[in-house]
Amino acid sequence: MKTNSNNEKWWIDFFKGDFTEVVLNQQAAETVSFMKEVGQVLPGMNAFDQCCGKGYLAHELDKAGLRVTGIDISEPYIEYARTRLSSERTAFVLGDAETYLRPAAFDISINWNTSFGYHEDDEENERMLIPFSENLKEGGQFFFSTMNPLFIARHFQRFIVKQVPSGDSTIITIRESRIERGMMKSDWLIVYPDGRRETAYGQTKLYSVDQFRAMFLRHGLLVEKVYGDIALSPYDEDHPSMILYGHKKQ
Ligand SMILES: C[S@@+](CC[C@H](N)C(=O)[O-])C[C@H]1O[C@@H](n2cnc3c(N)ncnc32)[C@H](O)[C@@H]1O
Numbered sequence: 001m002k003t004n005s006n007n008e009k010w011w012i013d014f015f016k017g018d019f020t021e022v023v024l025n026q027q028a029a030e031t032v033s034f035m036k037e038v039g040q041v042l043p044g045m046n047a048f049d050q051c052c053g054k055g056y057l058a059h060e061l062d063k064a065g066l067r068v069t070g071i072d073i074s075e076p077y078i079e080y081a082r083t084r085l086s087s088e089r090t091a092f093v094l095g096d097a098e099t100y101l102r103p104a105a106f107d108i109s110i111n112w113n114t115s116f117g118y119h120e121d122d123e124e125n126e127r128m129l130i131p132f133s134e135n136l137k138e139g140g141q142f143f144f145s146t147m148n149p150l151f152i153a154r155h156f157q158r159f160i161v162k163q164v165p166s167g168d169s170t171i172i173t174i175r176e177s178r179i180e181r182g183m184m185k186s187d188w189l190i191v192y193p194d195g196r197r198e199t200a201y202g203q204t205k206l207y208s209v210d211q212f213r214a215m216f217l218r219h220g221l222l223v224e225k226v227y228g229d230i231a232l233s234p235y236d237e238d239h240p241s242m243i244l245y246g247h248k249k250q
Contacts, residue, residue, distance in 0.1 A: 010118070010201050010202060010203065011073070011074075011118055011202070012073065012074075013200065013201075014200050014201070014202050015053070015072075015073075015074040015077060016074055016075075016076050016077075017190070017198060017200070018166065018171065018192075026056050027230065028056040028057045028059065028060040029060050030230055031057055031060070031112070031230050032057070032060040032061060032063075032064055033230075034230035034231075034232065035143055036064075037232065038143075038225060038227075038232075038245050039108075039141045039143070039245055040141065041061075041064065041066070041108065042065075042066075043064065043065025043066065044065060044066070044067070045066050045067070045107040045108060046066070046067045046068075046069070046105060046106045046107050046108070047061055047066045047067070047068045047069070047106060047107065047108040047109075047110060048068075048069055048071075048102075048105070048106040048108065048109045048110065048131075048132075048135045048136070049061070049068055049069065049070040049071070049110045049112070050071060050097045050100075050109065050110065050111045050115065050128070050131065050132055051071070051072055051073075051097050051111060051112075051115030051116075052068075052070025052071060052072050052077075052081065052092065053072055053074070053077050053081075053113070053115075054077045054080045054081050054084075055070050055077070055078075055080070055081025055082075055084065055085055055092055057110070057112055058070040058081065058085070058090055058092070059081075059084065059085045059090075061090075062085060062087050062089055062090040065089075066089070066108075067089045067090065068089070068090040068091075069090070069091050069092075069093065069102070069105075069106070070090070070091070070092045070093070071092075071093040071094075071095055071097045071100050072092070072093075072094070072097070073094070073095065073096055073097065075094055078092050078093070078094040097115075097128065097131065098127045098128050098130070098131065099131070100131050100135075101130075101131050101134055101135065102131075102135050103134050103135065104134075104135070104136070104137045104138070105135055105137075106135050106136055106137065106140060107136075107137060107140050107141070108136075108140060108141050108142070108143070109132050109133070109135060109136045109140065109141075109142040109143075110142070110143045110144075111128065111132055111142075111143075111144045111145075112143065112144070112145050113145055114145070114146045114147055114204055115128075115146075116128050116144070116146055116204075117146065117183075117204045117205035117206070117207065118203065118204060118205075119205070120181065120183065120203075120205065122205070125205055126215055126218075129215065129216065129218075129219045129221070130219070132144075132219070132221075133216075133219035133220055133221050133248060136221075136248045137248070138248055138249070138250045139247060139248060139249075139250045140247065140248045141245070141246070141247055141248075142221060142244070142245070142246055142247070142248070143243070143244075143245055144212075144243070144244040144245075145241050145242065145243045145244070146204070146207075146241070146242050147184060147204055147206060147240075147241070147242065148228060148235065148239065148240055148241050148242040149206040149207070149208060149242075150235075150236060150237045151228075151236075151237055151238065151239060151240050151241075152179070152184060152206065153237070154237040154238070155237075155238075156177075156179070157177070158176060158177060158178070159174065159175070159176055160174075160175045160177070161173070161174050161175075162175075166192075166193055167193070168193075169193035170193065171190060171191070171192055171193065172190070172191040173188055173189070173190050173191075174188070174189045174191075175187070175188050176188075179206070182205055182206055183203050183204060183205050183206065184203065184204050184206055185201075185202075185203040186201070186202050186203070187199065187200075187201055188200040188201070188202070209223070209226055209235065209242065209244075212242075212244060216244070216246070220248050220249045221246055221247075221248055221249075222246045222247055222248075222249060223244050223245070223246045224245060224246040224247065225244075225245040225246065226242065226243065226244055226245075227239075227241070227243040227245075228240070228241055228242070228243070229241050229243070230243070
């Protein structure tokens with residue numbers, strides 16, 4: 001199974017269809033509870049949701065009384081987010097999150113659910129951290145979550161098949177993955193209830209916690225806590241995520 005792995009900006013094609021619901025782990029309410037447990041997430045705070053997707057997390061933060069600005073490059077996602085949530089507190093911006101600058105405007109920066117590391121080149125990836133850090137006030141908090149390379153090394157599965165409920169029927173996805181040049185590369189085949197088939201390609205660079213610590217530090221961000229999921233599990237080979245929490249230096 002081979003799809004469009006030469007597409008430089010693969011994410012523009014990837015993040016638009018219904019099937020991406022399957023890829024995104026939508027546990028927004030639980031995520032906000034986790035954030036409140038780990039950091040200080042209070043009504044009235046300004047939060048920057050970098051690569052906000054369809055705005056699920058922004059919506060939950062808005063319900064918790066925060067003022068959220070979400071940015072995403074996917075037009076259908078931003079349209080969905082705006083339609084679903086019209087709140088005076090929360091705004092959704094269509095644009096490139098690597099260049100969206102509002103210096104020191106936020107108390108919290110969030111980059112959630114593997115929205116980092118889409119390029120092969122490390123310097124290109126690191127560009128995402130410029131607004132992530134610059135948009136944060138001194139002493140502000142950040143939450144970041146991505147794939148856990150330790151988990152992938154131990155539990156690697158070449159094929160993952162899922163059936164996902166869609167109305168009265170199901171969408172079937174077959175994901176074939178490989179690790180190549182430090183990246184998790186996946187080809188997807190999606191079969192819709194009406195028999196329609198689509199293919200998609202996605203890739204994410206895998207970084208260790210130490211590599212992230214060093215990268216974050218270059219942007220004035222101190223990683224203070226690391227978790228393996230939103231149930232506060234330890235970061236190790238048996239928990240699927242890498243969640244980083246910390247502060248911007250004063
Ligand atoms: C895996 S999804 C996660 C979405 C969201 N954070 C969530 O938790 O549901 C990654 C998102 O990043 C967005 N994205 C990727 N590169 C981007 C960029 N340079 N600027 C803005 N959005 C980007 C994609 O459109 C997609 O919505």
